[in-house]
Amino acid sequence: MTDYTFETATHSVHRWINPAPEPLGAAAEEIRKAWAVAANAYRETYEFASTEPIPEEVLRFHVRDTAIVIEYATEERA
16 A cells, blocks of 8 residues: 655735836836835745845846846745
C-alpha cells in the first residue's frame, strides 16, 4: 500500500506596474517609489524588520510594451 499526502497551495503574484509610454519611458523616480513600496510590502508579508534587507532575488522586474512591472510571489498552503 502506498502512503501519500495531499496539499492545496494558493500562489499569488503581487505587482506594481509603472507606465512607460514611448518615447520617454518611465521616470527613474517613479520606478524608485514603486520599488520601495514593493520591498516594504514584501517585508510586511514575511515579517522582516523595516531595516532588514530582503533577499536579492525576490523582487523581479519585467518589461512590457508600455510598462515596467515589479513583482514578487507568495504561496500559502491550506
